[in-house]
Amino acid sequence: MNTWHKSIWLAALLLAFSLPVSAAQDDKVSLNFVNADIQEVIKAISQISKKNFLVDPRVKGSINIVSATPVNSELAYDILLSALRLQGYAAVDADGVTKIIPEADAKLYVDAVGKSSGKGDQIVTKVFTLKNESATQMVNVIRPMVAPNNLVVAHASANALVVTDYKSNLRRIEQVIKAIDIPSADAPILIPVKNGSALDMANTINKLMPEASQPSTSGDGNQRFVLMGDTRSNTLLLRADNPGRIARVRELVAKLDSDSGTPGNIHVVTLKNGDATKLAQTLRAVMSGDTTTPSATNASTAPTSNGIVQADAASNSIIITASEPIYNNLRSVIERLDVRRPQVFVEALIVEVTADKAAEFGVQWQTLTNNAGNRIVGGTNFGSTSNIINLATSPNPTLGTGLNIGVVNGSSNVPGVGEVLNLGMLARALETDSNANILSSPNLLTLDNEEAKIVVGQNVPFVTGSYAQSAGATTATPFQTIERKDVGLTLKIKPQILEGGSVRLQIYQEVSSVVTGVANTAGVTTNKRSIESNILVDKEQIVVLGGLIQDSINDVKNQVPLLGDIPILGRLFSYESRQRSKTNLMVFIRPYVMRDQESYEAMTKKRYGQMSDAQKGAALTYNFMLPVEGGPQLEELKPSLKMDGDMPPNQAAIPQPELAK
Numbered sequence: 001m002n003t004w005h006k007s008i009w010l011a012a013l014l015l016a017f018s019l020p021v022s023a024a025q026d027d028k029v030s031l032n033f034v035n036a037d038i039q040e041v042i043k044a045i046s047q048i049s050k051k052n053f054l055v056d057p058r059v060k061g062s063i064n065i066v067s068a069t070p071v072n073s074e075l076a077y078d079i080l081l082s083a084l085r086l087q088g089y090a091a092v093d094a095d096g097v098t099k100i101i102p103e104a105d106a107k108l109y110v111d112a113v114g115k116s117s118g119k120g121d122q123i124v125t126k127v128f129t130l131k132n133e134s135a136t137q138m139v140n141v142i143r144p145m146v147a148p149n150n151l152v153v154a155h156a157s158a159n160a161l162v163v164t165d166y167k168s169n170l171r172r173i174e175q176v177i178k179a180i181d182i183p184s185a186d187a188p189i190l191i192p193v194k195n196g197s198a199l200d201m202a203n204t205i206n207k208l209m210p211e212a213s214q215p216s217t218s219g220d221g222n223q224r225f226v227l228m229g230d231t232r233s234n235t236l237l238l239r240a241d242n243p244g245r246i247a248r249v250r251e252l253v254a255k256l257d258s259d260s261g262t263p264g265n266i267h268v269v270t271l272k273n274g275d276a277t278k279l280a281q282t283l284r285a286v287m288s289g290d291t292t293t294p295s296a297t298n299a300s301t302a303p304t305s306n307g308i309v310q311a312d313a314a315s316n317s318i319i320i321t322a323s324e325p326i327y328n329n330l331r332s333v334i335e336r337l338d339v340r341r342p343q344v345f346v347e348a349l350i351v352e353v354t355a356d357k358a359a360e361f362g363v364q365w366q367t368l369t370n371n372a373g374n375r376i377v378g379g380t381n382f383g384s385t386s387n388i389i390n391l392a393t394s395p396n397p398t399l400g401t402g403l404n405i406g407v408v409n410g411s412s413n414v415p416g417v418g419e420v421l422n423l424g425m426l427a428r429a430l431e432t433d434s435n436a437n438i439l440s441s442p443n444l445l446t447l448d449n450e451e452a453k454i455v456v457g458q459n460v461p462f463v464t465g466s467y468a469q470s471a472g473a474t475t476a477t478p479f480q481t482i483e484r485k486d487v488g489l490t491l492k493i494k495p496q497i498l499e500g501g502s503v504r505l506q507i508y509q510e511v512s513s514v515v516t517g518v519a520n521t522a523g524v525t526t527n528k529r530s531i532e533s534n535i536l537v538d539k540e541q542i543v544v545l546g547g548l549i550q551d552s553i554n555d556v557k558n559q560v561p562l563l564g565d566i567p568i569l570g571r572l573f574s575y576e577s578r579q580r581s582k583t584n585l586m587v588f589i590r591p592y593v594m595r596d597q598e599s600y601e602a603m604t605k606k607r608y609g610q611m612s613d614a615q616k617g618a619a620l621t622y623n624f625m626l627p628v629e630g631g632p633q634l635e636e637l638k639p640s641l642k643m644d645g646d647m648p649p650n651q652a653a654i655p656q657p658e659l660a661k
Contacts (some may be wrong), residue, residue: 028070198229231332362575382575402430457488
């Protein structure tokens with residue numbers, strides 16, 4: 001197209017739009033587009049700026065551009081880009097051609113990565129490498145500043161931000177990142193304490209500033225506040241993001257760390273978890289250099305060369321009278337020892353399975369004359385009970401258990417014996433089979449390194465001595481001394497939690513019972529099975545302590561010599577009993593380590609449910625003849641709301657499970 005044709009086309013275009021673009025001096029033009037078609041305006045600006053445009057078919061609509069004063073061609077191009085941005089379209093430069101596309105697709109065509117060229121309303125991509133802050137966290141700051149259709153991505157490994165947006169907005173984002181990405185100003189601050197204890201002062205200031213000492217739940221980094229004392233250097237360590245809080249802490253330290261002119265060497269330390277009496281004994285041993293184990297017998301409160309340590313059991317506090325350096329050292333020891341001790345729940349399983357089988361068979365006979373003399377001619381007699389002689393001479397004979405078959409032929413009067421039955425023959429057969437399955441499960445909860453004991457059984461009296469006490473000249477009163485002992489199940493443990501997660505247990509396990517049916521003039525007879533051992537077991541794992549596996553056979557045979565050896569016929573002249581006993585006894589132990597509330601809360605809920613189910617199973621059923629029914633029942637575990645003053649500020653009004661009243 002030659003110059004003449006261009007002039008004709010431009011004149012026609014200006015006339016069609018009511019002269020929106022008019023020429024001016026120094027190659028400046030005045031723009032006046034009112035409700036003009038975007039496609040036509042792009043064509044006009046292309047002629048003015050001498051730039052090539054590639055317009056997406058989706059770019060449609062009308063546009064308004066009005067300039068009060070003439071502008072040059074570069075400014076006219078910038079005005080067009082701003083107008084397109086307002087309509088939701090973006091311009092992307094690529095290989096000398098400006099692409100006009102919808103803003104949502106502009107990030108797919110940008111190739112100016114890391115470049116600073118481009119107009120203010122052009123879409124470009126830039127990479128910001130951070131030096132101090134986290135790129136992942138910076139995304140939350142930059143994202144609201146970027147157009148919704150554009151892109152902000154964090155590259156964690158390079159700690160960089162990749163932002164695709166308008167060039168003018170990228171300059172603003174760059175300034176924001178420079179202002180934020182600076183070395184941290186909340187490095188720990190050391191505040192020396194000259195007259196007091198750094199540890200006590202840290203506790204005091206944390207109580208005076210509870211809003212700062214509690215962790216922030218809003219995620220506001222400016223609320224971070226950490227204050228702790230270092231006993232070795234007697235220095236306060238402070239870390240805070242708020243300069244106002246730093247100044248406030250410094251002011252409190254200056255006021256509290258003042259020399260009052262008095263010795264002030266008496267300090268009271270209230271313990272949170274430990275036992276003041278035991279801890280005071282340990283501190284005295286440390287101060288005196290005594291290497292023996294502290295005990296109640298050597299817990300002297302006499303002053304040493306370093307000071308005095310006294311325990312107040314009522315308030316669980318320790319009173320220390322010592323110089324500041326010695327007190328600071330003792331305070332450090334107290335801080336390390338006064339911690340919450342974990343607990344150990346020990347579950348013991350005692351399993352005993354016993355099987356007894358016995359059988360006996362025999363034949364006894366005798367012959368009595370009914371006439372003159374009435375004497376026994378002959379017979380057999382076996383056993384100490386239920387034998388033929390006892391049955392014949394007893395006025396009220398009692399047969400033994402089992403099958404008893406006899407032949408009776410009247411009665412006779414035997415001199416020296418009396419009236420006896422003419423029991424000619426007695427055959428007896430018996431077979432017994434008894435089984436016992438006993439399971440005991442004692443459980444015990446105790447603190448780490450504390451001994452605990454549980455006893456379930458009876459308190460049985462044992463005769464320890466007897467003598468006759470003379471109450472008069474001829475009368476003697478018998479007198480016996482009795483000692484009572486526990487008979488039943490006894491479990492005694494002392495756990496120690498090791499760092500590797502295992503538990504060392506000192507265990508004493510005893511199962512005892514009174515033997516019934518055994519006559520003994522010296523007193524009762526008891527069965528006893530006990531285990532005493534030191535073991536090492538991983539938490540929540542089962543280990544077997546020991547046991548008893550016993551298998552005994554007892555075979556007793558009574559017979560008449562020679563006659564009892566005759567095959568088949570010898571059974572008439574013999575009596576035989578057999579007994580076999582098998583006993584299996586095992587003891588198992590499983591420890592549970594409970595360090596917090598959730599652990600023992602879950603175990604308590606489980607055991608509570610077991611007892612509730614057992615009570616429901618033992619409830620009496622309805623019977624119209626027996627109106628008594630039901631029984632006591634455990635209620636369900638219910639949460640309760642505690643008062644704010646009973647709990648820390650960050651845990652107030654949180655439901656806590658408890659046993660329902």
